[in-house]
Amino acid sequence: MEKQLYTLIIYSENLAGLLNQVTAEFTRRQINIETLNVSSSSIDGVHRYTMSLWSNEETIKKVVKRLEKKIDVLRASYYTEDEIFVQEVALYKISTPKLLENKQISKIIRHNNARVIEINSTYMVVEQTGKTETIMKLYKEFLAEQCVLQFVKSGHIAVTRDVVEHLTEQLFDEDAMRRTSK
Amino acid sequence: MKEIITGAEALMRSLMNEGVDTIFGYPGGSIMPVFDAMYDHQNDFRQVVVRHEQGAAHAAQGYARSSGKVGVCIVTSGPGATNTLTGISDAILDSTPIVVIAGQVASSVLGTDAFQEIDLVGVTQPITKWSYQIRRAEDVAWAVARAFYIASSGRPGPVVLDFTKDAQTSKVAYEPQIVDNIRSYVPYPKPDEKAIREAAELINRARRPFALVGQGVELGRAHNELRAFLEKANIPAARTLLGLSALPTDYPLSMGMLGMHGNLSCNVNTNQCDVLIAIGMRFSDRVTGNLNTYAKQAKVIHIDIDKSEIDKNVKADIPLIGDCKEILPLLTELLQPADHKEWIDSFSEYDAVEYEKVIEKALNPKEGHLKMGEVARKISEATENKAILVTDVGQNQMMSCRYFKYSEPHSVLTSGGLGTMGYGLPAAIGAAIAVPHRTVCVFMGDGGFQMNIQELGTIMEQKTPVKMILLNNNYLGNVRQWQELFFNHRYSCTPMLNPDYNMIASAYGIPSRLVVDRAELDAAIKEMVESPGAFLLHVAVEEEDNVMPMVPPGASICDMIFE
Numbered sequence: 001m002e003k004q005l006y007t008l009i010i011y012s013e014n015l016a017g018l019l020n021q022v023t024a025e026f027t028r029r030q031i032n033i034e035t036l037n038v039s040s041s042s043i044d045g046v047h048r049y050t051m052s053l054w055s056n057e058e059t060i061k062k063v064v065k066r067l068e069k070k071i072d073v074l075r076a077s078y079y080t081e082d083e084i085f086v087q088e089v090a091l092y093k094i095s096t097p098k099l100l101e102n103k104q105i106s107k108i109i110r111h112n113n114a115r116v117i118e119i120n121s122t123y124m125v126v127e128q129t130g131k132t133e134t135i136m137k138l139y140k141e142f143l144a145e146q147c148v149l150q151f152v153k154s155g156h157i158a159v160t161r162d163v164v165e166h167l168t169e170q171l172f173d174e175d176a177m178r179r180t181s182k
Numbered sequence: 183m184k185e186i187i188t189g190a191e192a193l194m195r196s197l198m199n200e201g202v203d204t205i206f207g208y209p210g211g212s213i214m215p216v217f218d219a220m221y222d223h224q225n226d227f228r229q230v231v232v233r234h235e236q237g238a239a240h241a242a243q244g245y246a247r248s249s250g251k252v253g254v255c256i257v258t259s260g261p262g263a264t265n266t267l268t269g270i271s272d273a274i275l276d277s278t279p280i281v282v283i284a285g286q287v288a289s290s291v292l293g294t295d296a297f298q299e300i301d302l303v304g305v306t307q308p309i310t311k312w313s314y315q316i317r318r319a320e321d322v323a324w325a326v327a328r329a330f331y332i333a334s335s336g337r338p339g340p341v342v343l344d345f346t347k348d349a350q351t352s353k354v355a356y357e358p359q360i361v362d363n364i365r366s367y368v369p370y371p372k373p374d375e376k377a378i379r380e381a382a383e384l385i386n387r388a389r390r391p392f393a394l395v396g397q398g399v400e401l402g403r404a405h406n407e408l409r410a411f412l413e414k415a416n417i418p419a420a421r422t423l424l425g426l427s428a429l430p431t432d433y434p435l436s437m438g439m440l441g442m443h444g445n446l447s448c449n450v451n452t453n454q455c456d457v458l459i460a461i462g463m464r465f466s467d468r469v470t471g472n473l474n475t476y477a478k479q480a481k482v483i484h485i486d487i488d489k490s491e492i493d494k495n496v497k498a499d500i501p502l503i504g505d506c507k508e509i510l511p512l513l514t515e516l517l518q519p520a521d522h523k524e525w526i527d528s529f530s531e532y533d534a535v536e537y538e539k540v541i542e543k544a545l546n547p548k549e550g551h552l553k554m555g556e557v558a559r560k561i562s563e564a565t566e567n568k569a570i571l572v573t574d575v576g577q578n579q580m581m582s583c584r585y586f587k588y589s590e591p592h593s594v595l596t597s598g599g600l601g602t603m604g605y606g607l608p609a610a611i612g613a614a615i616a617v618p619h620r621t622v623c624v625f626m627g628d629g630g631f632q633m634n635i636q637e638l639g640t641i642m643e644q645k646t647p648v649k650m651i652l653l654n655n656n657y658l659g660n661v662r663q664w665q666e667l668f669f670n671h672r673y674s675c676t677p678m679l680n681p682d683y684n685m686i687a688s689a690y691g692i693p694s695r696l697v698v699d700r701a702e703l704d705a706a707i708k709e710m711v712e713s714p715g716a717f718l719l720h721v722a723v724e725e726e727d728n729v730m731p732m733v734p735p736g737a738s739i740c741d742m743i744f745e
Contacts, residue, residue, distance in 0.1 A: 013366055017303055017313075024308050065490035071312045071332055074366040 001056035005034070007079045007086060007158050008064065010049040011041060013072040022049060022073070025066050031055055035088075035155025046074060052086075052156045077160075084160050090135040090153035092126040098147035099124065108141045123149055184355035189319030190219040192356045193283070193345070196326035197227070199358045202254050204228040204245060204615055206238040210258025211298060213285030215350035217256075230615065230644055233636035235262050237608035239269020240634070242280040244612025246273075247595045248570055248620075250403070252333050253280040253612060259287060260298030263344075264305070268602055270340045271309045275599025276424060277401060279338035281329045288348040289317045302344040311339035317346050319354035327361040336369025337488040338401060371489065373504040373512060381483045381500045382516030384457055390525045391417045392455035392480075394440060394469075397424035397598075398462015398487065404507035405591050408461065409433070411510045415520040418529060420448035422463050423583060427593035431567070437529050441469040442733045443580040447532035449739040452477050454528070460484045462506050465495040466599065475738035485509055539744040540730045544585065551724035552700055554581035554653050561623055561651060561719075562586040564707045569621040569649075570595060570613050574606030574630030576660035578653045580729040582625035592617075604633030607650070611637060614646040621711070623649045628680050629658045638690040641716045649710055650718045652683055655725045663728045667743075668735070687718040694718035 012018050019038060026033055034052045041048035055063075060078045067076040096119065099105045109116065109126060112134075118125040128138050135153050142148045187195070193216055197205070205227045209217040220229055232238040235257045242253030257266055263284035273280050287296040306313040312332045316325050322345075329341040385391050399408050405428060412419055412435045420440045421428055429436040438445030440452070449471075452458065458480040463469070470476045473495060484491070484498035485506050492501040502509050544555030558581055562569070567587040573579040573596040583596060595613055597605040610624035631652055641648055662676040687694035693713060695706040697720070710717040731742040 017307065020304065021307050028308070062490070062494060065492075065494075069488070069490045071364060071367050 001058055003054045003056055005052055005054055005081060006060050007081070007084055007156055008049070008051040008053070008060075008067075008076060009079065009158065009160065010051070010067060010076045011043075011074040012047050012049070012070075013074070014040070014045050014047045015072050018047070018070070018072055019049075021070050022067060025063050026053065029059065029063070031059070031063075037155040037157050050155065050157050079158070079160060084158040086131065086156045086158045087129055088132055088135055088154050088156060089127065089129045090139070090151070092128070092139065092142055092148060093150035094124050094126055094142065094147050095149055096120065096122055096124055098145070102145055102147065105142070105145050105147055108138070108145070112138045112141070114138060184357055186353050187356050188215065188219065188350065189316070189322050189345075189352055189354060190215040190350040192319060192322040192354055193326065193350075194219050194223050194226070195356055195358065196323050197254065198223075200252070200326065200330045202227060202252070204230060205254050205256055206230045206232055206241040206245070206612065207256035208232055208235050208238055208258070208262060210262045210285065212259035212287055212347050213256060213262070213345070213350075215347065216283070216285065216345070228615065230611070230640065232608065233639045234634065235265030236268055236604065237611075237634050237637045237640065239266040239280065239282060240272070240602075240605050240608035241612035241615075241640075242282070243269060243273055243276075243278045243605075244572065244595055244609030245616040246279050246338075246612070247609075248592055248613035248622075249616035250592065251616070252330055253278070254283070255280065256283045257285070258298065259285040259302070260300050262298075263302045264300060267305070267309065268600070268604075270306060270342065272597050272600040272602045272605060273340035274309050274311070276597065277338050277397065278340065279333040280340045281333050281343065282340065283343045283345055285350070286315065286344045286346045289346045290348065292346070302342060306342045309340070310342050313342040313344070315344040315346065316349050319349050319352045322349070322354065323357060323359040324361065327359040328364070331361045331364070332367070336367075370487065370505050370508070371503045373502065373509050375512070377500055377502055378509065378512050379516060381502060382513055384481055384483065384500065385415060385417070385459065385513075386516075386518045386520075388457035389522070390455045391415065391457040391459060391522065392451060393417050393419035393459045393461060394422065394452070394463050395419050395425045395428045395461050396422045396463025397428070398485075398506050399425060399428040400592060402462060402487070402505050402507045403591075404462075404510055405429075407507055407510040407514070411514045411517070414514050415517045416522045416526070417459070418522070418526050420444070420452075422466070422469055422598075423596060424594065424598045425463060426583060427588040427591055430589045431587040432589070435526075438533070439584065441466075441739075442471070443584065443729050443731070445533070446536040446731055446742050447529040449733065449742060450532050451529060453479065453738070453740045455480050458482045460486070460496075461510070462486060464491045467495070468598075470495060471733045471737055471739035536731060544581075552697065552703065552721055553727060554578065554723050555585045557651065557653065557703065557721050557723065558582040558585040558625065559587075560703060560707055564711045565621050565623065569593070569623045570617065572596070572606050572610040572613055572622060572624040574624070574626040575601045575603045576627045576630060576658070577655070577663065577727070577729050578625045578627040578630070578659075580660075581653070584729075603630040606630055607634045607637045607648075608640075610648045610650070611640055611644070611646050614648050615644070621649060622647070623651060625651045625653060627659055628652065628654045628656060628678050628683075631683070635686070638686070638692065642690040642692065645715060647715045650716065652718060652720045653723050654680065654683070654720060655723050655727065656680055657725060659727070660729070662726070666726070666728070683718065683720045692716045692718055694720060696720045696722065698722045
């Protein structure tokens with residue numbers, strides 16, 4: 001079966017050790033995780049994981065079911081690239097002396113619509129948001145000018161193209177049910 | 183006013199609150215406050231001190247599988263906890279509800295490689311339904327309630343509680359807790375009525391429907407619902423190894439066992455049926471053989487409480503996710519009575535072949551050494567087919583499971599998924615304690631018996647009336663069989679130089695008999711069955727006997743070999 005890039009969105013309770021449980025499902029199948037982002041979600045006390053990895057649909061379906069089986073995982077779903085909006089953010093630490101001696105560098109920043117968020121006499125910090133390709137393109141351009149002191153990019157963060165927010169509604173419904181039954 | 187008690191005492195109260203009556207355990211440094219609390223509760227719990235913590239975990243499994251209640255074991259940190267890992271792994275694969283409570287070093291030294299510290303939660307996460315560290319006495323009541331709820335609900339399984347020593351000794355204003363809802367956990371998915379209607383239509387149109395019955399029926403206590411379902415449309419049923427006692431052996435629609443050493447008729451007809459109805463079974467590779475040739479002609483209806491089993495190994499045309507006790511009656515209601523006589527009769531021609539080529543020789547040999555099959559069948563009959571069969575792993579397991587007969591539910595305790603040698607003896611102890619009104623017979627080989635032979639000490643101390651049958655062939659028989667068949671008779675590391683097992687039994691004060699000749703067998707079995715307590719029946723069986731028929735590894739299930 002052909003491999004493609006999938007994005008998994010997982011919601012879980014905010015408990016210690018859950019990340020370990022989630023990643024273990026990939027370890028046992030020797031699947032590399034390409035990117036991973038964990039943060040609090042829009043629902044209080046619920047964490048949201050966004051992962052991207054190469055796999056085939058049959059495997060990813062089985063993994064998602066196993067993830068949902070974990071007691072404290074609320075919901076796990078997988079998406080192909082056309083089902084979600086994906087962005088990454090990157091920070092580039094650039095040498096200020098290099099910037100001053102090489103006019104090309106400020107051109108690169110302007111042409112790529114990147115944002116300068118800090119500048120001092122030794123370095124400046126440039127921020128770029130976009131697809132992986134956009135971020136890597138800027139990095140290569142900086143690299144060619146030999147001005148990069150540090151470079152970091154986040155993993156994928158993504159929102160689905162769904163019109164309805166299933167999980168949020170489900171949790172609200174359950175909370176409401178519990179309140180009325182008491 | 184709430185009572186102020188220690189975390190250890192809160193554990194005792196919480197266990198009583200869950201209806202626990204037996205604890206299998208072994209003390210040690212980090213769990214001493216709990217064992218100290220147990221000293222005051224000797225009338226509330228039967229406290230079974232095993233001889234090795236692996237024995238505690240398997241005994242808890244035997245207790246759970248024979249009674250349907252949650253098995254409990256309490257061990258210390260570090261080696262005490264790691265010794266239970268095999269039992270925990272066995273319990274996750276065979277869906278057995280146990281709660282393992284382990285001591286842990288004080289929370290102030292966690293992460294410092296303190297004496298007997300291991301990251302138990304980290305180690306057990308992949309082999310448990312839930313694994314949790316209790317660091318505060320305030321959390322004991324909640325954690326225990328949650329542990330029992332998770333272990334016993336939905337698809338059952340093991341839970342680990344890692345209990346730091348300071349949480350055991352600190353004080354808490356105790357209040358009993360009940361956990362019966364976890365928002366992220368759906369133990370009993372609601373049946374899909376539309377899918378049930380579709381399944382019923384499919385079965386109603388079927389000419390050769392075939393039900394595959396697994397342990398889910400036993401776990402869901404759906405025995406009556408299953409029979410009503412089968413009887414309404416006269417559907418033949420085969421059972422998996424773990425589902426063997428879900429239907430009585432002599433029940434007319436019960437056709438036999440599936441899988442690698444199952445019955446020929448059931449395997450062949452899996453590839454002949456037009457609708458396959460899997461009920462609480464997981465299409466293990468030992469059942470399916472080569473998946474590329476497995477039931478390709480059939481429409482598959484898969485009933486399982488665990489969504490992740492659907493499409494895992496065999497694609498389901500109609501998945502029915504939920505409790506079989508709930509789904510089966512809904513399905514039965516929509517069934518039309520049917521006959522299927524010709525289809526049912528088709529099993530008997532294969533049964534005749536298997537009888538002639540294998541069973542006759544296994545049960546009624548006229549000469550030569552004793553056969554494992556005849557011993558198993560005779561013991562089954564001597565207990566009026568009412569005993570609980572516990573097995574170890576290997577040839578003893580396959581032979582006893584094949585030739586024992588079952589008349590009551592919850593009568594087979596065997597390590598199916600993990601295939602744990604050493605499971606039998608401690609599991610039998612757990613069963614004998616859980617259901618004292620039933621006879622417990624454990625079949626072991628000379629290999630597996632020695633893997634947890636130290637539990638003879640537990641039998642001696644607890645006076646557990648376990649009937650032990652040692653099928654001794656002086657080999658690790660199952661591996662030897664594979665070496666004979668697939669490794670050109672190269673018996674690498676499988677011959678066993680054995681000790682005098684009868685002397686070992688007598689050292690523990692356990693009566694025993696050694697049987698070598700066929701003529702002595704009946705009397706020895708009678709002696710064993712009639713003896714009030716534990717007994718070791720040591721049978722010298724044919725050394726190079728093979729379990730047949732067999733689906734060779736990688737072969738299709740209908741290509742069984744007979745020799």
